Amino acid sequence: MFDLCVGLGQHCESTYQIRRITGQESAHFFDWLEIDLVFVQQALDTDFQVLLDPGRMALMTDGEGAIDLGAGIEFYHEFHAKPDAKLTLEDVEEQLPAVREKLAFLARRWRELVASPQRVLYVRQDANGVETAADLERLQTTLRERYPGHDFAILWLRRTTPDDLDKLPPGIACREIPLLEGRWQGDDAAWDELFATLPFDELWP
Incomplete structure (x- = not known):
């Protein structure tokens, strides 16, 4: 099992479903953010x-x-x-200090998490199907090198099975989660089944 489940983007669907299934209420840095994996890497590489x-x-x-x-x-x-009114760039610039303060708080929470003894399941939702096993392995390597001793595994979610599935290293598992047209929150039943059958032998071999 794991102590905490934390999303790494790319879609709001994963944040909603993680909270619904686990009952977790604490926010984490990548919650509700639309972010490509390369920029998740950048955030980690630059310490936010x-x-x-x-x-x-x-x-x-x-x-x-x-x-x-x-x-x-x-x-x-x-x-x-x-x-x-519609959102304007002036609105955005005026609200930057408050949003920056919020993200700084979440970055501090992230640093506390990776320094803690908690076992963390990270969920990366590749909703566009553009990431590769090598991309996920690089993410795993970054997490291991930046946070020695951090106990984690990565669940990589896609709409379809990737061609390079056999190249995933231990500690990363890939599963399919279908698109539910017209509902950004996703398919509750599919997510329930996913979490009921998590492949712990692949995640923590």
């Missing part, structure tokens, strides 16, 4: 220092959120438009 610098923010093309162009993080929940 390259974040929310003024002048690097832009609006998402749908106008529903903002993106940190340097950190590669899409924010759909942290920045808010004025009543009866």
Whole structure:
């Protein structure tokens, strides 16, 4: 078993489902963030220092959120438009200090977690099916090298089985989680089945 389940992006679906299934309420750094794996790596490599610098923010093309162009993080929940108006870049810049403070707090929580004796199951949801076994192995190596003694495993979730599944090292397991059209939270039944049948022999061999 594990003590804590922590999402590593890429989609809000995983945050919602982890909280629903485990009952965990504490927020973690990558919760609710749309973030490609390369930028998860960047956040770890820089110890979360390259974040929310003024002048690097832009609006998402749908106008529903903002993106940190340097950190590669899409924010759909942290920045808010004025009543009866659309989100503007001015809104984003005004709210930057508060959001930066929140992320700094979550970065401190991350550092405390990886220094603790807790066994952590990380969940990386590759909703677009673009990541490879080598990408996940690099993530595993980064976590091991940056946080010696940290007890963790990685669950890699995709919509389809990757071609290089046989190249995954021990400590990483890959499973499929289907897309449920029209519901960003995902398929509750599929997630329940996933957590009821976690492959602990692959995660902690």
